[in-house]
Amino acid sequence: MSIINYASREIQFKIVYYGPALCGKTTNLSYIHQRINPRNRGDLVSLATAADRTLFFDFLPLNAVVIKGFVTKFQLYTVPGQVIYNATRQLVLRSVDGLVFVADSQWEKMEENVESFKNLEENLAKQNISVDDMPCVLQYNKRDLPNIAPVNYMEYVLNNRKKRLQSFEVISSTGQNVFAALNAVSQILLHKFSKQSDVPQSVAAPVAIPVEPRMAQKQSAPA
Amino acid sequence: MNGGIPVLTINDVANLDGLLADFLKKAEAEMTVVIDRGGNVISQYGDQRLMDVTIIAALAAGSFAATCELARRIGEVEFNALYHQGNGNHMFMNSVDEDTIMITVFGSRTTVGLVRFYSTAAAQSVAKLLKSLQRGGHGLHFSADDISAAPIFTDPPTVAAK
Numbered sequence: 001m002s003i004i005n006y007a008s009r010e011i012q013f014k015i016v017y018y019g020p021a022l023c024g025k026t027t028n029l030s031y032i033h034q035r036i037n038p039r040n041r042g043d044l045v046s047l048a049t050a051a052d053r054t055l056f057f058d059f060l061p062l063n064a065v066v067i068k069g070f071v072t073k074f075q076l077y078t079v080p081g082q083v084i085y086n087a088t089r090q091l092v093l094r095s096v097d098g099l100v101f102v103a104d105s106q107w108e109k110m111e112e113n114v115e116s117f118k119n120l121e122e123n124l125a126k127q128n129i130s131v132d133d134m135p136c137v138l139q140y141n142k143r144d145l146p147n148i149a150p151v152n153y154m155e156y157v158l159n160n161r162k163k164r165l166q167s168f169e170v171i172s173s174t175g176q177n178v179f180a181a182l183n184a185v186s187q188i189l190l191h192k193f194s195k196q197s198d199v200p201q202s203v204a205a206p207v208a209i210p211v212e213p214r215m216a217q218k219q220s221a222p223a
Numbered sequence: 224m225n226g227g228i229p230v231l232t233i234n235d236v237a238n239l240d241g242l243l244a245d246f247l248k249k250a251e252a253e254m255t256v257v258i259d260r261g262g263n264v265i266s267q268y269g270d271q272r273l274m275d276v277t278i279i280a281a282l283a284a285g286s287f288a289a290t291c292e293l294a295r296r297i298g299e300v301e302f303n304a305l306y307h308q309g310n311g312n313h314m315f316m317n318s319v320d321e322d323t324i325m326i327t328v329f330g331s332r333t334t335v336g337l338v339r340f341y342s343t344a345a346a347q348s349v350a351k352l353l354k355s356l357q358r359g360g361h362g363l364h365f366s367a368d369d370i371s372a373a374p375i376f377t378d379p380p381t382v383a384a385k
Contacts, residue, residue: 003229003263007236012263035378045278047285056285059262061277064375075262075281091288095261179378190370 004070012073013189014095015182018120019102020112021053021081024141024172028102029060029076031175032182036062054080057092066190074186081116090123098135098189100181101165102172103158105140105148110157117158131165135188138167139181144174229265229356236266238352243268246345250338252329253312257349259322260284265353274328283316283326304342306335317342320350 003012017025026046033044040063047056058078066072079089101120103113121131140154149157151169159165166184168177231239243255247269254269256276262284267276291301304317315327315338325346329338 003231003259003265005231005236005265007231007233014261014263032376036376037379040376042275042277045282047282056289057281059278059281061281062376066370066375073277075277077262077281087292088289091285094284094288095259095263175378179374179376182376183374186375187370194370 009070010073011067011070011193012075013097013186013193014075014077015098015100015185015189016092016096017076017078017100017102018089018093018116019081019139019141020104020109020116021083023081023102023104023109023113023116024139024170025078025081025102026054026058027172028100028139028170028178028181029058029078031172031178032062032076033060035175035179040064053082054078055085056080056088064186066186072190076182083115086119086123089119090126093123093127096124096129096134098185099131100137100139100185101158102139102141102170103154105142105154106145107147107149110149110154113154114157132161132163135185135192136165137181137185137188138165139170139172139177140167141170141172143169143176144171229353231265231356235352235356239266239349240268242345242348242352246327246341250327250329250341251333252327252338254328255345256280256283256326257319257353258284258324258326260288260324265323269328279326283314283324287316287318287324304339306339308335315339315342317346319346320353323350323353325349 005011017028019025029044033041042061045059046054047058049055057080060076062074062076064072064074077092079085079092099120101117124131124134138159140151142148155167159167166188168181168184170177170181172178239257243257243266247255252269254267254271254274256267256279257265258280259265262281264276264280287305290305294300294302301318304315307314312328312330313335315329315335317325319325325342327338327342
């Protein structure tokens with residue numbers, strides 16, 4: 001869940017890369033880490049096994065200025081794709097603001113893609129969230145491999161829903177459309193966030209531009 | 224933190240800082256960070272050169288959540304506190320409420336007992352303050368037009384090899 005801090009002028013968002021085992025989630029984060037300006041990112045933290053399989057999660061913090069001079073912090077996480085690590089996936093999904101579902105385009109991985117997406121929906125449902133309410137984009141990854149399903153088929157299998165998700169053909173190893181997908185989910189997330197700006201009538205609205213506490217007290221004092 | 228986006232106003236941050244400063248002084252610890260269980264930093268106070276707070280928050284949230292599962296195996300809901308002992312620097316984590324954790328980093332100036340003792344009262348005060356935070360609409364007024372249509376993150380062009 002996003003948090004707004006008016007003192008440090010920061011807003012935090014959490015984006016989770018989800019998908020079946022070996023679909024390229026960690027490769028996405030590695031590519032972003034490699035290519036983004038080091039001033040705008042932190043270290044890439046990977047909690048992986050000796051065989052480089054994600055054990056807990058990968059984590060990459062990114063900074064950007066997109067809203068009225070506030071520093072917007074995007075925290076990118078991956079989940080472990082292997083079926084046995086579902087408890088870990090549920091933990092990583094906690095307080096999620098946006099999702100990138102990474103599907104493996106190879107024919108033999110189609111069943112795993114569908115299972116993983118179903119697993120995502122189930123895990124979100126445990127937090128009373130629906131995929132339809134969550135900023136989410138689809139990546140059809142590994143489009144450079146020979147044995148891949150056509151995009152139309154993948155759309156039919158993974159995106160056959162009332163509210164269709166934006167989808168991208170991706171080659172995460174070379175970075176093709178990795179940033180496009182990240183930017184798309186970030187934009188959807190920010191637009192959703194902008195719609196939540198109405199403050200309930202019973203609560204006084206905080207000012208968008210921070211003021212000194214003393215000044216605020218003076219302004220609120222009766223004349 | 225169910226029920227909307229939590230908003231930390233300047234006064235909230237000043238109050239939180241006051242609580243955390245008082246705790247650090249009494250416990251003689253180096254730094255403390257309040258995070259939500261999703262890994263987001265809510266507040267931090269103390270010597271921030273010690274660590275990258277964002278990464279520590281993500282890892283601590285994961286660590287705390289993982290030990291909840293261990294606790295359940297022995298019939299507990301969760302472990303209220305965790306202690307990681309290093310050679311010079313140590314870390315103490317304790318539960319603030321069902322959504323929040325407090326992390327304290329301390330060195331050889333103090334003891335885990337002292338940190339544990341004062342962190343209990345500090346966590347209760349922090350929980351009370353966080354409960355009063357404004358929820359619902361976040362009050363940061365901007366429209367969709369204010370969001371730059373330009374890509375937020377850019378992939379710089381690769382320089383062609385000669």
